[in-house]
Amino acid sequence: xxxxxxxxxLQMRKNRIKFSRLNHIFISHLHGDHYFGLPGxxxxxxxxxxTAQLHIYAHKDLEILLKDIILSFSKNSSYExxxxxxxxxxxxxxxxxxxIKVYTIPLKHRIPCCGFLFExxxxxxxxxxxMTDYYKVPLYQLNLIKNGADYTKPDGEVIENKKLxxxxxxxxxxxxxxDTIYLEKIIPQIExxxxxxxxxxxxxxxxxxxxxxxxxxxxxAATIAWKAKVKKxxxxxxxxxxxxxxxxxxxxxxxxxxxxxxxxxxxxxx
Amino acid sequence: xxxxxxxxxLQMRKNRIKFSRLNHIFISHLHGDHYFGLPGxxxxxxxxxxTAQLHIYAHKDLEILLKDIILSFSKNSSYExxxxxxxxxxxxxxxxxxxIKVYTIPLKHRIPCCGFLFExxxxxxxxxxxMTDYYKVPLYQLNLIKNGADYTKPDGEVIENKKLxxxxxxxxxxxxxxDTIYLEKIIPQIExxxxxxxxxxxxxxxxxxxxxxxxxxxxxAATIAWKAKVKKxxxxxxxxxxxxxxxxxxxxxxxxxxxxxxxxxxxxxx
Numbered sequence: 001x002x003x004x005x006x007x008x009x010l011q012m013r014k015n016r017i018k019f020s021r022l023n024h025i026f027i028s029h030l031h032g033d034h035y036f037g038l039p040g041x042x043x044x045x046x047x048x049x050x051t052a053q054l055h056i057y058a059h060k061d062l063e064i065l066l067k068d069i070i071l072s073f074s075k076n077s078s079y080e081x082x083x084x085x086x087x088x089x090x091x092x093x094x095x096x097x098x099x100i101k102v103y104t105i106p107l108k109h110r111i112p113c114c115g116f117l118f119e120x121x122x123x124x125x126x127x128x129x130x131m132t133d134y135y136k137v138p139l140y141q142l143n144l145i146k147n148g149a150d151y152t153k154p155d156g157e158v159i160e161n162k163k164l165x166x167x168x169x170x171x172x173x174x175x176x177x178x179d180t181i182y183l184e185k186i187i188p189q190i191e192x193x194x195x196x197x198x199x200x201x202x203x204x205x206x207x208x209x210x211x212x213x214x215x216x217x218x219x220x221a222a223t224i225a226w227k228a229k230v231k232k233x234x235x236x237x238x239x240x241x242x243x244x245x246x247x248x249x250x251x252x253x254x255x256x257x258x259x260x261x262x263x264x265x266x267x268x269x270x
Numbered sequence: 271x272x273x274x275x276x277x278x279x280l281q282m283r284k285n286r287i288k289f290s291r292l293n294h295i296f297i298s299h300l301h302g303d304h305y306f307g308l309p310g311x312x313x314x315x316x317x318x319x320x321t322a323q324l325h326i327y328a329h330k331d332l333e334i335l336l337k338d339i340i341l342s343f344s345k346n347s348s349y350e351x352x353x354x355x356x357x358x359x360x361x362x363x364x365x366x367x368x369x370i371k372v373y374t375i376p377l378k379h380r381i382p383c384c385g386f387l388f389e390x391x392x393x394x395x396x397x398x399x400x401m402t403d404y405y406k407v408p409l410y411q412l413n414l415i416k417n418g419a420d421y422t423k424p425d426g427e428v429i430e431n432k433k434l435x436x437x438x439x440x441x442x443x444x445x446x447x448x449d450t451i452y453l454e455k456i457i458p459q460i461e462x463x464x465x466x467x468x469x470x471x472x473x474x475x476x477x478x479x480x481x482x483x484x485x486x487x488x489x490x491a492a493t494i495a496w497k498a499k500v501k502k503x504x505x506x507x508x509x510x511x512x513x514x515x516x517x518x519x520x521x522x523x524x525x526x527x528x529x530x531x532x533x534x535x536x537x538x539x540x
Contacts, residue, residue, distance in 0.1 A: 006310040007277040032313045032343060040276040043302045065338050072335060073302060 001025045002116055002176050008037030009044050015265050019048065024095060026102065027058035028178060029088065029113035030065065038066060042081060043073040050079040057094050057102075059112055060085040088114035091189060105189055107180035109214045115177035117189060125165035132164050172270045175230075178237050181211060182220040187228045194270045196225055197262070200235035203247050218248040222255035236262030271295045272386055272446050278307030279314050285535050289318065294365060296372065297328035298448060299358065299383035300335065308336060312351060313343045320349040327364050327372075329382055330355040358384035361459060375459055377450035379484045385447035387459060395435035402434050442540045445500075448507050451481060452490040457498045464540045466495055467532070470505035473517050488518040492525035506532030 001008075001022055012019065027035050035058070045054065056062070063083040070081065086094050086104055089112065095102040098121075105115035124146035132142065137151050145151060151159045175190040178199035190196055201215035210217050216224075218235055225233035233256055235248065242248060245261050252259040260268075271278075271292055282289065297305050305328070315324065326332070333353040340351065356364050356374055359382065365372040368391075375385035394416035402412065407421050415421060421429045445460040448469035460466055471485035480487050486494075488505055495503035503526055505518065512518060515531050522529040530538075 006307070007280055010277055030342065032310055032339075036310045036313075037276070040302055040306045043306075061342075065342060068335050068338075069302075072300065072331075 003028055003034040003178075004037040004041060005033045006036040006040075009041045011264070012041075019045070020050070020052070022054075023052060024055045024102075025057070026095075026116050027056065027062060028107075028115060028176070029109060029111055030059055030061055031111065031179070034179075035062065039069050042066075042070060045079060046074055046077050053080045053082055055082050055084060055095070057084045057086050059088060086114065088112040103189075105175060105177060105186055107177060107186070108183050109179045109181065113179060115175060115180070115186070117193070118174045118176075120171035120173070122171060123168040125161070125168045128164055128166050135159055135164070137164065174270060177224075179215060181214040182216050182224070184224070184227070187224065190224075190228045190230065192229050192231070194231045195234065195268060196228070196230040196232070197234045197236065198224055199237035200248055200252065201237050201239050203242065204251055206239075218251040219255055222252040222259055225256040225259070231258065232268075233259045234262050234268065235259060273298055273304040273448070274307040274311060275303045276306040276310075279311045281534070282311075289315070290320070290322070292324075293322060294325045294372075295327070296365075296386050297326065297332060298377075298385060298446070299379060299381055300329055300331055301381065301449070304449075305332065309339050312336075312340060315349060316344055316347050323350045323352055325352050325354060325365070327354045327356050329358060356384065358382040373459075375445060375447060375456055377447060377456070378453050379449045379451065383449060385445060385450070385456070387463070388444045388446075390441035390443070392441060393438040395431070395438045398434055398436050405429055405434070407434065444540060447494075449485060451484040452486050452494070454494070454497070457494065460494075460498045460500065462499050462501070464501045465504065465538060466498070466500040466502070467504045467506065468494055469507035470518055470522065471507050471509050473512065474521055476509075488521040489525055492522040492529055495526040495529070501528065502538075503529045504532050504538065505529060 001024070004025055004027065084094065088104060089106050091104060091106055093101055093103055101119045101121065103117040103119065105117055107113045107115050125148065127142060127146060132145070135151060135153065137145065141151060145161060145164050148161055150161050151164060153159065173193040174195045175193045176197045177186060177190070178197065179201070180199060198221040199216050200218040200221040202210040202217045204217045204219040207217050210220070221235050222233065233252070235252055238248060249259065249261055271294070274295055274297065354364065358374060359376050361374060361376055363371055363373050371389045371391065373387040373389065375387055377383045377385050395418065397412060397416060402415070405421060405423065407415065411421060415431060415434050418431055420431050421434060423429065443463040444465045445463045446467045447456060447460070448467065449471070450469060468491040469486050470488040470491040472480040472487045474487045474489040477487050480490070491505050492503065503522070505522055508518060519529065519531055
């Protein structure tokens, strides 16, 4: 989960998201709309008798802010909350498991803030079944070949890996960037990601206000997407003044066509 | 406002409740479902540039729990938050203004907890217009008469107040009792209130569980209402296990007919 505003647990329930599937929470910065849902979620996990560890990645102050509240409901808690301190000013690997790596993306906001880049690890090659059949590759060798090994036949002949395999499924990358002023220096890090979420708090006519409050306009977000050659852009975090979405959508798509507006409960497949 | 669970500000917006009308918040106890909406609400007031003082009445620990979070968003705040410490074990007047008095109702829960009794102040008498006209009571005397004074005519004759007035509109009383184990000692304090909200977390078949967790059953809540001769009862705070309301409603109305179930967004006129 990335960020956890007030009411997150209610939205999870409404959208039938399984609570037990969540093990890692990434908090971009310590403005209330990005973390005020944590006390409720964490205490609900206690009442559900969760046992799995829950990892929270955030600026060091988060633990200080929530410490007393968490203590008030977590005596004899059934599960452990692990806080991982991140430095929002540094681009670094903060989390890694079997299939994914998560990096911080330093952003520029009124307080320390970072985005997150989710990057799949390289996947194994696909077997070229007709070829492995033709060369009668034994079963126990197939995993090695998927991971790049050549095959040596019983007679000593070496069959090159590329004859036996097809390219792996390409890895997928998702970048989340909120909240930030227009910031070109993030481009190299998010180049060609499959999906970019970028904040677009204002329309371009409010660009002065955007700069002043360290936010981005829809046009600027689309410009970042275009310059970084991403495959798809979602914009969100709109100011409450925009009751009509059309303006922001029109503005963004004029620069970068593959733009969607974030709506409550949307889900996207990468 | 009585209690402030997670998502309260969202519900206020959804139900078009004017944020500026709220000046006093009463927190019954420090379980998360009764106060986790405060950080969001208080920070929203800051962003709205509220200037009026906001009064919060709660157990002393609330201020300790929220202090750091409030500090994090309220530097140079446009408005002042005043915490008033209440002792949930004592029946006392905690708040009073021109028209209303608020008292604590000591309850018995797993942690210190109290309900609240809202009691209108005595209202002025109604003028008996034909009589004041008949006696030609001058305009400047009418307010005194509304407040109980007799009228002395220019010739010295005294007209008794009760000849000139009709009874005042009766004062209205509302009692809120959540969370608590079945507790008969609250009855004298809430006797004959116009409206009683009482928690009913469980049905009677779970009365053992209710006792164990210091909650009330629907039947017990109705028994309190009946014994206190209240005019109307609203039950709420239902356990999530009751997806069908019928059971709790049937159980309560079998004891006390004037029972309603609390639903999100309901409003009642007293």
